[in-house]
Amino acid sequence: MDGLKRGSAAIVGVAESDLGQVAEGMSVIDLMAQGVRRALDDCGLGLKDVDGLFCATAQSRLSVLALAEYLGINPRFLGSTIVGGSSFEYHVAHAMGAIALGLCNVAVIAYGSTQRSVGRKQATVREVNPYETPFRPFMPSSAYALAASRHMHEYATTREQLAAVAVAAREWALLNPAAWEKKPLTIGDVLSARMVSYPFTVRDCCLVTDGGGAIVVTSAGRAKSLRKKPAYVLGCGQSVTHANISSMPDLTVTGALAAGKAAYAMAALGPADVDVVEVYDAFTINTILFLEDLGFCKKGEGGPFVADGRIAPNGSLAVNTNGGGLSYCHPGMYGLFLLIEAVRQLRGECGARQVPGCEVALAHGNGGVLSSQATVILGSEATA
Numbered sequence: 001m002d003g004l005k006r007g008s009a010a011i012v013g014v015a016e017s018d019l020g021q022v023a024e025g026m027s028v029i030d031l032m033a034q035g036v037r038r039a040l041d042d043c044g045l046g047l048k049d050v051d052g053l054f055c056a057t058a059q060s061r062l063s064v065l066a067l068a069e070y071l072g073i074n075p076r077f078l079g080s081t082i083v084g085g086s087s088f089e090y091h092v093a094h095a096m097g098a099i100a101l102g103l104c105n106v107a108v109i110a111y112g113s114t115q116r117s118v119g120r121k122q123a124t125v126r127e128v129n130p131y132e133t134p135f136r137p138f139m140p141s142s143a144y145a146l147a148a149s150r151h152m153h154e155y156a157t158t159r160e161q162l163a164a165v166a167v168a169a170r171e172w173a174l175l176n177p178a179a180w181e182k183k184p185l186t187i188g189d190v191l192s193a194r195m196v197s198y199p200f201t202v203r204d205c206c207l208v209t210d211g212g213g214a215i216v217v218t219s220a221g222r223a224k225s226l227r228k229k230p231a232y233v234l235g236c237g238q239s240v241t242h243a244n245i246s247s248m249p250d251l252t253v254t255g256a257l258a259a260g261k262a263a264y265a266m267a268a269l270g271p272a273d274v275d276v277v278e279v280y281d282a283f284t285i286n287t288i289l290f291l292e293d294l295g296f297c298k299k300g301e302g303g304p305f306v307a308d309g310r311i312a313p314n315g316s317l318a319v320n321t322n323g324g325g326l327s328y329c330h331p332g333m334y335g336l337f338l339l340i341e342a343v344r345q346l347r348g349e350c351g352a353r354q355v356p357g358c359e360v361a362l363a364h365g366n367g368g369v370l371s372s373q374a375t376v377i378l379g380s381e382a383t384a
Contacts, residue, residue: 151289232380278319
């Protein structure tokens, strides 16, 4: 991004709130505040240090105001961009710019959702689209299924290859104590599960959980004096291609292509330099599309690329190491959790799922129905 300096900001604190199904009566702002407190404790800062506040959720129209009130703070800078699950990758770039301009010094980015507790219909506003609603799609599953069907048609991608994405995610989740799913999964299990929207069975689709969390961003200079190893922001990129799936220019090419190129250019790195890849896997096709568009394989080769355990533990490319939205958690908007896991991998905090020698991690967020894409590349001190 023009005007942003590579490595000038760092993520210094990360934390999840309670996950899965939270206690009765917990609100989305409760979960955000819980995540904020834990993330500040993670880096050794307090609420008095926070002068930038960012958040987004589908369940609170003025969430950043509600969160500031709840925390009892009056930040100098606020951000509430909401473009779906990629909002938080956008927030990282916005926080980085605000810090560089002196508009704030310590920015917190938060999220919360109680969609499992209250039900998806209450948690999400369903908008009427005159071009799609009459056909009665089951959204968002049908939108992503449309992209998967097109990819299968153009590139001979198979349901077994889609299933391999879910199986790899589950294998990573089995190494993560915080993951929701704890049962082994096979390709046969995925294919024989209840059909949701062809070609997806329920195992091709993300979880429906509660949860939230927060990350803390500050300048590279201040980051060096804090409690944990900083994860330096090396590159950011964003792209919006459409809002509704019927307006997507090409169902097999996402905005990750442009977002990734921008992030790589800013970071002065390429796909071969990335040790860990965290991509928004709301559906199994997402991982295939994003690995292609972010340059880890050629367009159309994503199906064979993810087969045979290549993106599972002990595979050649570590992808969605916490279990992803398919098996770890998915509270409506998953983008913040990509950043949390990327930072933990760079710090070496991931225990059984830790990727050895992790110096560069890529987090890629997706919003809407493949609509808004945002890439953040993070690096250790050796890369800054």
